[in-house]
Amino acid sequence: MSCNDSEKSHVRTPTEDAILATVTAGIDVGNSSTKAVVLYDGQMTYAIVPSLEESQTLAERALLQALAEADLSLNDVQSIVASGAGGKEIALAGNHYLSSISCAVKGIAYLHPSVRTVIDVGAEGFCVANCDESGMLLEYEQHQKCGSGGGMFLEVAAEILDVELEEMGALSLQAEEEIQITATCAVFAESEIVSLIHKGKSRADILKAVHNSIGGRIVSLLSSVDFKRDVACIGGVARNAGMVNAIQSLANVDILVPEVPEIVVALGAAIGAKRKGGELK
Structure with a gap:
Protein backbone atom coordinates (compact mmCIF):
# COMPACT_ATOMS: atom_id res chain seq x y z
CA MET A 1 0.00 0.00 0.00
CA SER A 102 -3.22 2.59 30.88
CA CYS A 103 -2.66 1.81 27.20
CA ALA A 104 0.57 3.83 27.11
CA VAL A 105 2.26 1.70 29.77
CA LYS A 106 1.03 -1.53 28.17
CA GLY A 107 2.35 -0.47 24.78
CA ILE A 108 5.74 0.76 25.96
CA ALA A 109 6.33 -2.37 28.08
CA TYR A 110 5.61 -4.51 25.02
CA LEU A 111 8.11 -2.60 22.87
CA HIS A 112 10.70 -1.73 25.52
CA PRO A 113 10.37 -3.82 28.72
CA SER A 114 13.20 -1.88 30.42
CA VAL A 115 11.10 1.32 30.57
CA ARG A 116 9.79 2.22 34.02
CA THR A 117 8.50 5.75 33.36
CA VAL A 118 6.64 6.97 30.28
CA ILE A 119 5.87 10.53 29.20
CA ASP A 120 2.88 10.87 26.88
CA VAL A 121 2.73 14.31 25.24
CA GLY A 122 -0.51 15.05 23.44
CA ALA A 123 -2.06 18.00 21.67
CA GLU A 124 -3.58 19.55 24.78
CA GLY A 125 -1.49 18.26 27.67
CA PHE A 126 0.74 15.51 28.91
CA CYS A 127 0.85 12.65 31.38
CA VAL A 128 3.69 10.81 33.11
CA ALA A 129 3.38 7.35 34.59
CA ASN A 130 5.43 4.67 36.28
CA CYS A 131 4.99 1.01 35.35
CA ASP A 132 6.57 -2.38 35.89
CA GLU A 133 8.08 -4.70 33.27
CA SER A 134 4.69 -6.26 32.53
CA GLY A 135 3.08 -2.93 31.72
CA MET A 136 1.12 -2.60 34.95
CA LEU A 137 0.36 1.01 35.82
CA LEU A 138 1.82 1.89 39.22
CA GLU A 139 1.18 5.64 39.49
CA TYR A 140 0.62 8.62 37.23
CA GLU A 141 0.14 12.37 37.12
CA GLN A 142 -1.59 14.38 34.42
CA HIS A 143 -1.33 17.97 33.22
CA GLN A 144 -4.10 19.26 31.00
CA LYS A 145 -4.73 22.97 31.31
CA CYS A 146 -5.21 25.59 28.61
CA GLY A 147 -2.99 23.81 26.08
CA SER A 148 0.00 24.79 28.19
CA GLY A 149 1.93 21.57 28.07
CA GLY A 150 1.39 19.89 24.72
CA GLY A 151 1.35 20.07 20.97
CA MET A 152 -1.10 22.98 20.91
CA PHE A 153 1.48 25.20 22.60
CA LEU A 154 4.03 24.24 19.96
CA GLU A 155 1.54 24.83 17.13
CA VAL A 156 0.86 28.36 18.38
CA ALA A 157 4.59 29.11 18.49
CA ALA A 158 5.18 27.61 15.03
CA GLU A 159 2.42 29.71 13.48
CA ILE A 160 3.64 32.97 15.02
CA LEU A 161 7.26 32.31 14.05
CA ASP A 162 6.32 31.01 10.58
CA VAL A 163 8.12 27.71 11.13
CA GLU A 164 6.98 24.24 10.06
CA LEU A 165 6.19 21.98 13.02
CA GLU A 166 8.57 19.36 11.65
CA GLU A 167 11.42 21.89 11.61
CA MET A 168 10.99 23.73 14.90
CA GLY A 169 12.73 21.13 17.08
CA ALA A 170 15.92 21.12 15.05
CA LEU A 171 15.88 24.92 14.77
CA SER A 172 15.60 25.27 18.56
CA LEU A 173 18.86 23.33 18.92
CA GLN A 174 20.63 26.18 17.10
CA ALA A 175 19.82 28.69 19.85
CA GLU A 176 22.64 30.88 21.11
CA GLU A 177 20.95 32.90 23.85
CA GLU A 178 19.08 31.68 26.91
CA ILE A 179 15.75 33.47 27.23
CA GLN A 180 12.58 32.56 29.10
CA ILE A 181 8.89 32.33 28.36
CA THR A 182 6.92 32.57 31.58
CA ALA A 183 3.35 32.19 30.27
CA THR A 184 1.84 28.78 30.93
CA CYS A 185 -1.19 29.26 28.68
CA ALA A 186 -0.93 29.07 24.89
CA VAL A 187 -3.07 32.21 24.55
CA PHE A 188 -0.86 34.33 26.80
CA ALA A 189 2.30 32.77 25.38
CA GLU A 190 1.31 34.14 21.98
CA SER A 191 1.65 37.75 23.17
CA GLU A 192 4.90 36.93 24.95
CA ILE A 193 6.39 35.41 21.78
CA VAL A 194 5.31 38.45 19.75
CA SER A 195 7.02 40.67 22.34
CA LEU A 196 10.25 38.68 22.02
CA ILE A 197 10.12 39.05 18.23
CA HIS A 198 9.77 42.82 18.60
CA LYS A 199 12.82 42.78 20.89
CA GLY A 200 14.83 41.25 18.07
CA LYS A 201 15.25 37.78 19.53
CA SER A 202 16.03 35.09 16.98
CA ARG A 203 13.55 32.38 16.06
CA ALA A 204 15.96 29.72 17.32
CA ASP A 205 16.29 31.39 20.73
CA ILE A 206 12.54 31.84 21.06
CA LEU A 207 11.89 28.24 20.05
CA LYS A 208 14.35 26.96 22.61
CA ALA A 209 12.54 29.02 25.25
CA VAL A 210 9.24 27.50 24.13
CA HIS A 211 10.61 23.97 24.40
CA ASN A 212 12.19 24.67 27.77
CA SER A 213 8.91 26.13 29.03
CA ILE A 214 7.02 22.96 28.18
CA GLY A 215 9.93 20.77 29.24
CA GLY A 216 10.05 22.41 32.65
CA ARG A 217 6.43 21.52 33.34
CA ILE A 218 7.01 17.97 32.18
CA VAL A 219 10.04 17.61 34.47
CA SER A 220 8.04 18.93 37.42
CA LEU A 221 5.46 16.23 36.79
CA LEU A 222 8.22 13.63 36.41
CA SER A 223 9.51 14.55 39.86
CA SER A 224 6.05 14.17 41.35
CA VAL A 225 5.93 10.47 40.39
CA ASP A 226 9.54 9.82 41.44
CA PHE A 227 10.48 8.70 37.94
CA LYS A 228 12.65 5.66 37.33
CA ARG A 229 14.97 4.83 34.44
CA ASP A 230 14.51 3.90 31.66
CA VAL A 231 12.35 6.87 30.67
CA ALA A 232 10.46 6.92 27.36
CA CYS A 233 8.60 9.69 25.56
CA ILE A 234 5.66 8.84 23.28
CA GLY A 235 3.13 10.70 21.16
CA GLY A 236 3.74 12.79 18.07
CA VAL A 237 5.63 15.44 20.04
CA ALA A 238 8.28 12.80 20.83
CA ARG A 239 9.48 13.24 17.23
CA ASN A 240 10.47 16.80 18.12
CA ALA A 241 14.22 16.71 18.85
CA GLY A 242 14.07 20.05 20.64
CA MET A 243 11.39 18.80 23.02
CA VAL A 244 13.26 15.61 23.83
CA ASN A 245 16.49 17.58 24.32
CA ALA A 246 14.75 20.01 26.69
CA ILE A 247 13.43 17.18 28.87
CA GLN A 248 16.77 15.38 28.87
CA SER A 249 18.69 18.52 29.83
CA LEU A 250 16.30 19.67 32.54
CA ALA A 251 15.80 16.23 34.08
CA ASN A 252 19.37 15.02 33.51
CA VAL A 253 18.12 11.72 32.12
CA ASP A 254 18.33 10.00 28.73
CA ILE A 255 14.98 9.74 26.95
CA LEU A 256 14.09 6.69 24.86
CA VAL A 257 11.83 7.39 21.86
CA PRO A 258 10.14 4.41 20.15
CA GLU A 259 10.50 4.01 16.41
CA VAL A 260 6.90 5.15 15.88
CA PRO A 261 5.99 7.04 19.06
CA GLU A 262 2.50 7.99 17.85
Whole structure:
Protein backbone atom coordinates (compact mmCIF):
# COMPACT_ATOMS: atom_id res chain seq x y z
CA MET A 1 0.00 0.00 0.00
CA SER A 2 1.37 3.40 -0.93
CA CYS A 3 1.79 6.07 1.73
CA ASN A 4 1.52 9.83 1.57
CA ASP A 5 2.38 12.64 3.98
CA SER A 6 -1.05 12.71 5.60
CA GLU A 7 -1.83 8.99 5.98
CA LYS A 8 0.81 6.38 6.76
CA SER A 9 0.75 2.60 7.16
CA HIS A 10 3.55 0.19 7.90
CA VAL A 11 4.21 -3.45 8.80
CA ARG A 12 6.81 -4.51 11.34
CA THR A 13 7.62 -7.29 13.80
CA PRO A 14 7.61 -6.25 17.50
CA THR A 15 10.70 -6.88 19.60
CA GLU A 16 8.75 -9.13 21.96
CA ASP A 17 6.58 -11.93 20.55
CA ALA A 18 4.05 -11.72 23.39
CA ILE A 19 0.76 -11.96 21.57
CA LEU A 20 0.03 -14.92 19.29
CA ALA A 21 -2.85 -16.76 17.60
CA THR A 22 -5.72 -14.27 17.94
CA VAL A 23 -6.18 -11.05 15.99
CA THR A 24 -6.79 -7.98 18.14
CA ALA A 25 -6.98 -4.28 17.37
CA GLY A 26 -6.52 -1.04 19.25
CA ILE A 27 -7.73 2.40 18.18
CA ASP A 28 -6.42 5.65 19.65
CA VAL A 29 -8.63 8.63 18.76
CA GLY A 30 -6.56 11.74 19.41
CA ASN A 31 -7.13 15.42 18.81
CA SER A 32 -4.72 15.64 15.88
CA SER A 33 -4.70 12.08 14.50
CA THR A 34 -6.32 8.68 14.86
CA LYS A 35 -4.14 5.59 15.12
CA ALA A 36 -5.00 1.91 14.72
CA VAL A 37 -2.82 -1.11 15.52
CA VAL A 38 -3.54 -4.73 14.63
CA LEU A 39 -1.73 -7.57 16.39
CA TYR A 40 -1.68 -11.01 14.81
CA ASP A 41 0.68 -14.01 14.96
CA GLY A 42 3.33 -12.02 16.81
CA GLN A 43 3.29 -9.28 14.18
CA MET A 44 1.93 -5.75 14.07
CA THR A 45 0.51 -3.43 11.45
CA TYR A 46 -0.59 0.13 12.01
CA ALA A 47 -2.15 3.13 10.33
CA ILE A 48 -2.18 6.83 11.20
CA VAL A 49 -4.76 9.20 9.73
CA PRO A 50 -5.20 12.92 10.47
CA SER A 51 -8.25 13.85 12.52
CA LEU A 52 -10.06 15.81 9.83
CA GLU A 53 -13.43 14.05 10.02
CA GLU A 54 -15.73 12.68 12.70
CA SER A 55 -14.32 10.02 15.02
CA GLN A 56 -16.30 7.01 13.74
CA THR A 57 -15.17 7.53 10.15
CA LEU A 58 -11.54 8.05 11.17
CA ALA A 59 -11.49 4.99 13.41
CA GLU A 60 -12.90 2.76 10.68
CA ARG A 61 -10.51 4.13 8.06
CA ALA A 62 -7.45 3.68 10.26
CA LEU A 63 -8.46 0.16 11.27
CA LEU A 64 -9.23 -0.96 7.72
CA GLN A 65 -5.87 0.40 6.53
CA ALA A 66 -4.02 -1.47 9.26
CA LEU A 67 -5.95 -4.67 8.51
CA ALA A 68 -5.26 -4.37 4.78
CA GLU A 69 -1.53 -4.23 5.47
CA ALA A 70 -1.86 -7.61 7.21
CA ASP A 71 -4.14 -9.01 4.46
CA LEU A 72 -6.92 -9.32 7.04
CA SER A 73 -10.53 -8.15 7.16
CA LEU A 74 -12.71 -6.81 9.94
CA ASN A 75 -14.28 -10.26 10.28
CA ASP A 76 -10.89 -11.68 11.30
CA VAL A 77 -10.65 -9.47 14.40
CA GLN A 78 -11.63 -11.19 17.65
CA SER A 79 -11.63 -8.08 19.83
CA ILE A 80 -11.18 -4.29 19.59
CA VAL A 81 -10.46 -1.74 22.32
CA ALA A 82 -10.55 2.02 21.86
CA SER A 83 -8.68 4.73 23.73
CA GLY A 84 -7.89 8.43 23.47
CA ALA A 85 -9.92 11.62 23.67
CA GLY A 86 -12.66 10.29 21.40
CA GLY A 87 -12.31 6.60 22.17
CA LYS A 88 -15.56 6.23 24.08
CA GLU A 89 -17.51 7.21 20.96
CA ILE A 90 -16.18 4.39 18.76
CA ALA A 91 -18.92 1.90 17.88
CA LEU A 92 -16.43 -0.58 16.42
CA ALA A 93 -15.11 -1.21 19.94
CA GLY A 94 -18.53 -1.54 21.52
CA ASN A 95 -18.20 -0.35 25.10
CA HIS A 96 -14.61 -1.55 25.38
CA TYR A 97 -12.46 1.42 26.33
CA LEU A 98 -9.16 1.84 28.17
CA SER A 99 -7.63 5.10 29.36
CA SER A 100 -4.75 6.51 27.34
CA ILE A 101 -2.27 6.21 30.18
CA SER A 102 -3.22 2.59 30.88
CA CYS A 103 -2.66 1.81 27.20
CA ALA A 104 0.57 3.83 27.11
CA VAL A 105 2.26 1.70 29.77
CA LYS A 106 1.03 -1.53 28.17
CA GLY A 107 2.35 -0.47 24.78
CA ILE A 108 5.74 0.76 25.96
CA ALA A 109 6.33 -2.37 28.08
CA TYR A 110 5.61 -4.51 25.02
CA LEU A 111 8.11 -2.60 22.87
CA HIS A 112 10.70 -1.73 25.52
CA PRO A 113 10.37 -3.82 28.72
CA SER A 114 13.20 -1.88 30.42
CA VAL A 115 11.10 1.32 30.57
CA ARG A 116 9.79 2.22 34.02
CA THR A 117 8.50 5.75 33.36
CA VAL A 118 6.64 6.97 30.28
CA ILE A 119 5.87 10.53 29.20
CA ASP A 120 2.88 10.87 26.88
CA VAL A 121 2.73 14.31 25.24
CA GLY A 122 -0.51 15.05 23.44
CA ALA A 123 -2.06 18.00 21.67
CA GLU A 124 -3.58 19.55 24.78
CA GLY A 125 -1.49 18.26 27.67
CA PHE A 126 0.74 15.51 28.91
CA CYS A 127 0.85 12.65 31.38
CA VAL A 128 3.69 10.81 33.11
CA ALA A 129 3.38 7.35 34.59
CA ASN A 130 5.43 4.67 36.28
CA CYS A 131 4.99 1.01 35.35
CA ASP A 132 6.57 -2.38 35.89
CA GLU A 133 8.08 -4.70 33.27
CA SER A 134 4.69 -6.26 32.53
CA GLY A 135 3.08 -2.93 31.72
CA MET A 136 1.12 -2.60 34.95
CA LEU A 137 0.36 1.01 35.82
CA LEU A 138 1.82 1.89 39.22
CA GLU A 139 1.18 5.64 39.49
CA TYR A 140 0.62 8.62 37.23
CA GLU A 141 0.14 12.37 37.12
CA GLN A 142 -1.59 14.38 34.42
CA HIS A 143 -1.33 17.97 33.22
CA GLN A 144 -4.10 19.26 31.00
CA LYS A 145 -4.73 22.97 31.31
CA CYS A 146 -5.21 25.59 28.61
CA GLY A 147 -2.99 23.81 26.08
CA SER A 148 0.00 24.79 28.19
CA GLY A 149 1.93 21.57 28.07
CA GLY A 150 1.39 19.89 24.72
CA GLY A 151 1.35 20.07 20.97
CA MET A 152 -1.10 22.98 20.91
CA PHE A 153 1.48 25.20 22.60
CA LEU A 154 4.03 24.24 19.96
CA GLU A 155 1.54 24.83 17.13
CA VAL A 156 0.86 28.36 18.38
CA ALA A 157 4.59 29.11 18.49
CA ALA A 158 5.18 27.61 15.03
CA GLU A 159 2.42 29.71 13.48
CA ILE A 160 3.64 32.97 15.02
CA LEU A 161 7.26 32.31 14.05
CA ASP A 162 6.32 31.01 10.58
CA VAL A 163 8.12 27.71 11.13
CA GLU A 164 6.98 24.24 10.06
CA LEU A 165 6.19 21.98 13.02
CA GLU A 166 8.57 19.36 11.65
CA GLU A 167 11.42 21.89 11.61
CA MET A 168 10.99 23.73 14.90
CA GLY A 169 12.73 21.13 17.08
CA ALA A 170 15.92 21.12 15.05
CA LEU A 171 15.88 24.92 14.77
CA SER A 172 15.60 25.27 18.56
CA LEU A 173 18.86 23.33 18.92
CA GLN A 174 20.63 26.18 17.10
CA ALA A 175 19.82 28.69 19.85
CA GLU A 176 22.64 30.88 21.11
CA GLU A 177 20.95 32.90 23.85
CA GLU A 178 19.08 31.68 26.91
CA ILE A 179 15.75 33.47 27.23
CA GLN A 180 12.58 32.56 29.10
CA ILE A 181 8.89 32.33 28.36
CA THR A 182 6.92 32.57 31.58
CA ALA A 183 3.35 32.19 30.27
CA THR A 184 1.84 28.78 30.93
CA CYS A 185 -1.19 29.26 28.68
CA ALA A 186 -0.93 29.07 24.89
CA VAL A 187 -3.07 32.21 24.55
CA PHE A 188 -0.86 34.33 26.80
CA ALA A 189 2.30 32.77 25.38
CA GLU A 190 1.31 34.14 21.98
CA SER A 191 1.65 37.75 23.17
CA GLU A 192 4.90 36.93 24.95
CA ILE A 193 6.39 35.41 21.78
CA VAL A 194 5.31 38.45 19.75
CA SER A 195 7.02 40.67 22.34
CA LEU A 196 10.25 38.68 22.02
CA ILE A 197 10.12 39.05 18.23
CA HIS A 198 9.77 42.82 18.60
CA LYS A 199 12.82 42.78 20.89
CA GLY A 200 14.83 41.25 18.07
CA LYS A 201 15.25 37.78 19.53
CA SER A 202 16.03 35.09 16.98
CA ARG A 203 13.55 32.38 16.06
CA ALA A 204 15.96 29.72 17.32
CA ASP A 205 16.29 31.39 20.73
CA ILE A 206 12.54 31.84 21.06
CA LEU A 207 11.89 28.24 20.05
CA LYS A 208 14.35 26.96 22.61
CA ALA A 209 12.54 29.02 25.25
CA VAL A 210 9.24 27.50 24.13
CA HIS A 211 10.61 23.97 24.40
CA ASN A 212 12.19 24.67 27.77
CA SER A 213 8.91 26.13 29.03
CA ILE A 214 7.02 22.96 28.18
CA GLY A 215 9.93 20.77 29.24
CA GLY A 216 10.05 22.41 32.65
CA ARG A 217 6.43 21.52 33.34
CA ILE A 218 7.01 17.97 32.18
CA VAL A 219 10.04 17.61 34.47
CA SER A 220 8.04 18.93 37.42
CA LEU A 221 5.46 16.23 36.79
CA LEU A 222 8.22 13.63 36.41
CA SER A 223 9.51 14.55 39.86
CA SER A 224 6.05 14.17 41.35
CA VAL A 225 5.93 10.47 40.39
CA ASP A 226 9.54 9.82 41.44
CA PHE A 227 10.48 8.70 37.94
CA LYS A 228 12.65 5.66 37.33
CA ARG A 229 14.97 4.83 34.44
CA ASP A 230 14.51 3.90 31.66
CA VAL A 231 12.35 6.87 30.67
CA ALA A 232 10.46 6.92 27.36
CA CYS A 233 8.60 9.69 25.56
CA ILE A 234 5.66 8.84 23.28
CA GLY A 235 3.13 10.70 21.16
CA GLY A 236 3.74 12.79 18.07
CA VAL A 237 5.63 15.44 20.04
CA ALA A 238 8.28 12.80 20.83
CA ARG A 239 9.48 13.24 17.23
CA ASN A 240 10.47 16.80 18.12
CA ALA A 241 14.22 16.71 18.85
CA GLY A 242 14.07 20.05 20.64
CA MET A 243 11.39 18.80 23.02
CA VAL A 244 13.26 15.61 23.83
CA ASN A 245 16.49 17.58 24.32
CA ALA A 246 14.75 20.01 26.69
CA ILE A 247 13.43 17.18 28.87
CA GLN A 248 16.77 15.38 28.87
CA SER A 249 18.69 18.52 29.83
CA LEU A 250 16.30 19.67 32.54
CA ALA A 251 15.80 16.23 34.08
CA ASN A 252 19.37 15.02 33.51
CA VAL A 253 18.12 11.72 32.12
CA ASP A 254 18.33 10.00 28.73
CA ILE A 255 14.98 9.74 26.95
CA LEU A 256 14.09 6.69 24.86
CA VAL A 257 11.83 7.39 21.86
CA PRO A 258 10.14 4.41 20.15
CA GLU A 259 10.50 4.01 16.41
CA VAL A 260 6.90 5.15 15.88
CA PRO A 261 5.99 7.04 19.06
CA GLU A 262 2.50 7.99 17.85
CA ILE A 263 1.13 4.42 17.95
CA VAL A 264 2.10 3.29 21.47
CA VAL A 265 -1.34 4.01 22.98
CA ALA A 266 -3.12 2.19 20.14
CA LEU A 267 -0.71 -0.72 20.60
CA GLY A 268 -1.55 -0.83 24.31
CA ALA A 269 -5.24 -0.86 23.43
CA ALA A 270 -4.67 -3.84 21.12
CA ILE A 271 -2.86 -5.61 23.96
CA GLY A 272 -5.74 -4.74 26.29
CA ALA A 273 -8.14 -6.25 23.76
CA LYS A 274 -6.67 -9.64 24.65
CA ARG A 275 -8.36 -9.26 28.04
CA LYS A 276 -11.68 -8.02 26.73
CA GLY A 277 -13.50 -10.98 28.24
CA GLY A 278 -12.42 -9.93 31.71
CA GLU A 279 -12.31 -6.69 33.62
CA LEU A 280 -10.75 -3.76 31.80
CA LYS A 281 -8.99 -1.07 33.80
